[in-house]
Amino acid sequence: MTRPYSQDLRDRFSRLFAKGIAARAAARHLDVSESTGVKWGHQLRATGRLDARPMGGDHRSKLTGERDWLLARVQEKDDLTLERFRAELAERGVHVSVSAIWVFFAKEKISFKKKSARGRAGTRRRGAGTAALDARTGHV
Numbered sequence: 001m002t003r004p005y006s007q008d009l010r011d012r013f014s015r016l017f018a019k020g021i022a023a024r025a026a027a028r029h030l031d032v033s034e035s036t037g038v039k040w041g042h043q044l045r046a047t048g049r050l051d052a053r054p055m056g057g058d059h060r061s062k063l064t065g066e067r068d069w070l071l072a073r074v075q076e077k078d079d080l081t082l083e084r085f086r087a088e089l090a091e092r093g094v095h096v097s098v099s100a101i102w103v104f105f106a107k108e109k110i111s112f113k114k115k116s117a118r119g120r121a122g123t124r125r126r127g128a129g130t131a132a133l134d135a136r137t138g139h140v
């Protein structure tokens with residue numbers, strides 16, 4: 001993962017820029033890209049400072065506030081798809097991706113297993129072999 005340029009390098013750029021050296025020339029002198037020099041020049045003109053911006057972002061889930069509703073919804077109807085959860089959340093004004101819902105349920109240690117009662121397709125050559133398996137396991 002990349003890191004921001006050091007504050008020392010930024011300070012050296014600031015001193016060169018303050019002496020009237022063009023942003024591109026100062027960037028070349030310090031061996032950074034010209035586009036970085038231009039951006040730093042804009043930042044210096046606008047704010048008078050050249051600090052690195054914070055890295056990362058907001059890693060809190062948008063679903064934290066919907067936890068009780070989601071868990072109640074699972075208790076109420078446990079065969080909803082993740083896409084259906086996403087659509088219902090969108091109706092509630094919470095717009096998230098299916099993967100965000102997946103991660104939420106994984107953190108809650110809730111998984112959705114396939115059930116034998118779903119009527120899966122049988123095998124081609126052997127006929128309905130799942131009925132014998134269901135009889136042995138007790139699943140219907």
